[in-house]
Amino acid sequence: MNRLRVLCPDAADGLADRVLAVLHAEPGAVHVVRLRGAAVDPPGDVVEADVAREAVDEVLETLRDLGCAERGGMVLETLDTVVSAAADKAEEATPGEGIDAVVWDELIARTGQQARLSVTFVVMLTIACLLGAIGIVTNSPVTVVGAMVLGPEFGPLAALAVAVVRRDGPLARTAALALAAGFAIALVVTALAAALGDAVGLIPDDTLTNLSGVEFVYQVGPFSLVIALLAGIAGMVALIAGEGSGVLVGVFISVTTVPAAGFAAVAAVLAEWPRAASSLVQLLVNVAGIVLAGVIVLLLVRTSRRRRGVPESLPGRGAGG
Incomplete structure (x- = not known):
């Protein structure tokens, strides 16, 4: 109720x-x-x-x-x-x-609030990228998973899906700005930190030669998209149902958006350009998969409502923003 x-x-x-x-x-x-x-x-x-x-x-x-x-x-x-x-x-x-x-006003307000480019969003995303980079350098899957959990990027990704379905330009621009600027800042800070670590000898020259525990971060394959789609479906369903953070934490652990960004920064500093490029592709695949899955879920929900003869509400543009 x-x-x-x-x-x-x-x-x-x-x-x-x-x-x-x-x-x-x-x-x-x-x-x-x-x-x-x-x-x-x-x-x-x-x-x-x-x-x-x-x-x-x-x-x-x-x-x-x-x-x-x-x-x-x-x-x-x-x-x-x-x-x-x-x-x-x-x-x-x-x-x-x-x-x-689905209560569209509630969904738009919730995702709109999470889609804003705020200091908190940038700080959390940057810390998550730094943790991902540390996990790569130390070949620590646990640290990489911690970066996945900490990353706040699902909010803007869900907002993008809602904006596409609702044709909400302002919400789409807000979410896209948060993602683009947030990841750009996080990548720059992580790259600077990696360069400093390399300069003082904290990053061995053979860092990227033994990555048996974290290879999944930069290796792009068919399952990369499949996992992103499944995670996006689970995340959007959880938002619609108003589930707690437990389901979303599982979604965060499933995708490698933040660790891929952290890996790209480290690889670029060490001039490992092919792996840096592969990591960025992994990042884009995960982002696209999550947004696509969210759009599909929302379209299916809207279609089912119309078949039942339930009118769809049309809340004002940018609600909750």
């Missing part, structure tokens, strides 16, 4: 009454509450309801058509536990399963 709160300003004549009519007509909405005069800025009423996740997208679309987003505002929260016979009946009366339902 989701808790929906709608702000209905006094200036919007009869908006609260129309919101109540929508909620009363929706079998998946229960525990409807109207708080008269509770809103302060702008002044007006507040309407709340618990809505079965399967019905949330349709309800939001209807309320958007009423002008609730422009005149007042709508807030959606996920409820972990609801003990209510009425809520159980509401979920039974709503077609589909809540875990399979």
